[in-house]
Amino acid sequence: MESHAQALTGASEESVAMVRLAAQAADEKKAEDLVALDVSARMPLADIFLVASGSNERQVVAIAEGIEEALHGMGAKAVRREGVREGRWALLDFNGLIVHVMHQEDRAYYELERLWKDCPVVELG
Template sequence: MEMSAEKLVQLIAQRVYDRKGFNIMAIDVREVSSITDFLLIAEGNIERHVVAISEDIQDCMREIGEKPFRVEGRENGDWLVLDYLNIMIHLFIPEMREKYQLEKLWSNGKIVDLHIETDKSKSNAI
């Protein structure tokens, strides 16, 4: 059974959080872009962290039968893009995210309400 793009965005955001990624946001750009439906933007502390987050996302997506159309930036790790066609994931080190400010570029998109289960919410559920 195929998962909707909306559910995939939520799944990916959770995986990024679980790998200690931060400043996670998703933007619905279906009304303003023909390139993709959703952008997910997040940060890792250093290049190696960004690469590790991207590898975890790819493992997760592979488990549900999704392969990236393209992966860019793995050599440097300061800005890595995973293109799943309907979802484009941008992982940055903080300096690169600040430099390119993709959120401003796509400010006419709609911010997606992410339902990330934090460590705090997990402990409250016990």
């Protein structure tokens, strides 16, 4: 199935593997509404955006930290991280994968999925 998903997207196999591990880690921290979008055709700096929601600031921080820990286990380190301590919108940049962990209210306000609606969805399971 990975090869089929790979054929439909321009994302690298490494980015697809990273997003699936990140999504699993986010799910373990009870993240909601996980969506992965292949942005490779529209953004030269990344292959995939993963967007996840937390219901409060503490959960946003826990989700972001859980993702960092899981990806660190596969040798990936965030080259940039913003907003993690504040717990409203944590951005983790792993080069090919950019993770947005957002408080539910902020996610509803900014509607990232609407902004990137033309991008293919990457299957997480």
